[in-house]
Amino acid sequence: xxxxxxxxxxxxxxxxxxxxxxxxxxxxxxxxxxxxxxxxxxxxxxxxxxxxxxxxxxxxxxxxxxxxxxxxxxxxxxxxxxxxxxxxxxxxxxxxxxxxxxxxxxxxxxxxxxxxxxxxxxxxxxxxxxxxxxxxxxxxxxxxxxxxxxxxxxxxxxxxxxxxxxxxxxxxxxxxxxxxxxxxxxxxxxxxxxxxxxxxxxxxxxxxxx
Amino acid sequence: xxxxxxxxxxxxxxxxxxxxxxxxxxxxxxxxxxxxxxxxxxxxxxxxxxxxxxxxxxxxxxxxxxxxxxxxxxxxxxxxxxxxxxxxxxxxxxxxxxxxxxxxxxxxxxxxxxxxxxxxxxxxxx
Numbered sequence: 001x002x003x004x005x006x007x008x009x010x011x012x013x014x015x016x017x018x019x020x021x022x023x024x025x026x027x028x029x030x031x032x033x034x035x036x037x038x039x040x041x042x043x044x045x046x047x048x049x050x051x052x053x054x055x056x057x058x059x060x061x062x063x064x065x066x067x068x069x070x071x072x073x074x075x076x077x078x079x080x081x082x083x084x085x086x087x088x089x090x091x092x093x094x095x096x097x098x099x100x101x102x103x104x105x106x107x108x109x110x111x112x113x114x115x116x117x118x119x120x121x122x123x124x125x126x127x128x129x130x131x132x133x134x135x136x137x138x139x140x141x142x143x144x145x146x147x148x149x150x151x152x153x154x155x156x157x158x159x160x161x162x163x164x165x166x167x168x169x170x171x172x173x174x175x176x177x178x179x180x181x182x183x184x185x186x187x188x189x190x191x192x193x194x195x196x197x198x199x200x201x202x203x204x205x206x207x208x209x210x
Numbered sequence: 211x212x213x214x215x216x217x218x219x220x221x222x223x224x225x226x227x228x229x230x231x232x233x234x235x236x237x238x239x240x241x242x243x244x245x246x247x248x249x250x251x252x253x254x255x256x257x258x259x260x261x262x263x264x265x266x267x268x269x270x271x272x273x274x275x276x277x278x279x280x281x282x283x284x285x286x287x288x289x290x291x292x293x294x295x296x297x298x299x300x301x302x303x304x305x306x307x308x309x310x311x312x313x314x315x316x317x318x319x320x321x322x323x324x325x326x327x328x329x330x331x332x333x334x335x336x
Binding site: 034037 | 216220223224226227230240241242243244245246256258259261262263318
């Protein structure tokens with residue numbers, strides 16, 4: 001087990017090198033500039049990376065590409081944790097496959113979404129029907145330590161950088177981010193033990209009718 | 211045999227990855243051009259990038275703006291990058307005869323031209 005952890009750590013280091021080496025050296029590509037304008041001026045797309053960029057005031061080539069590179073690197077241990085078989089091989093594949101490396105080095109949201117997709121891989125299949133009616137799913141979030149921690153973190157971040165949330169609305173969160181960051185939402189639902197809470201809520205409602 | 215093929219594929223991936231960090235791989239699918247330190251221009255084949263790096267908005271040099279570009283009453287500046295070879299930028303690159311102009315654009319460089327009623331004077335910026 002210890003040897004496997006060492007191997008995965010080494011693979012993650014290689015993945016990090018491939019993603020972070022000379023990250024800010026190349027100029028932006030046209031779509032990356034579009035993302036840069038989203039960070040500068042706000043907009044209705046790419047919520048999590050856009051918010052991250054606004055929060056930390058990232059405008060350089062390195063800064064705009066930082067979150068995708070970080071998420072692309074973290075996808076390697078995430079893949080190891082999620083995979084049933086061929087765990088190390090899967091992690092190695094994600095670490096070096098050129099398409100993953102390329103999009104992890106771009107100021108584009110795909111590696112971020114991919115990271116959450118891997119994390120929530122088992123969970124989101126059963127969540128899809130419920131998440132298509134997001135308001136119901138959100139009602140079911142249990143206020144445990146994780147949920148309260150996330151709320152507290154959001155509040156603190158809002159106090160630190162209120163301008164990072166400019167242009168946000170419930171409509172944008174409900175419509176645009178639902179599809180793009182569905183996996184991210186399922187991770188939140190998972191750590192907040194939404195499933196068991198929703199089940200008990202549903203059985204309570206059913207018992208009211210019977 | 212399967213393991214051997216797997217590790218051969220991983221080796222090939224690493225070889226390609228070196229090209230990615232050197233900015234080579236994928237360079238013909240997504241056109242990378244270095245607009246850093248390019249002065250503000252009136253028109254651009256890559257308006258978002260010229261606006262991002264110069265801090266001043268530019269109009270797109272495209273078919274729909276071509277007549278407006280030619281009819282400008284004064285001398286206007288035009289930023290030109292790899293997209294000049296694309297039909298969307300009116301295949302502007304096909305008008306260039308000098309090797310250094312074509313080489314500059316093919317290798318991620320940017321040219322700045324002054325234009326009066328569609329006649330160009332080009333100089334290399336980067």
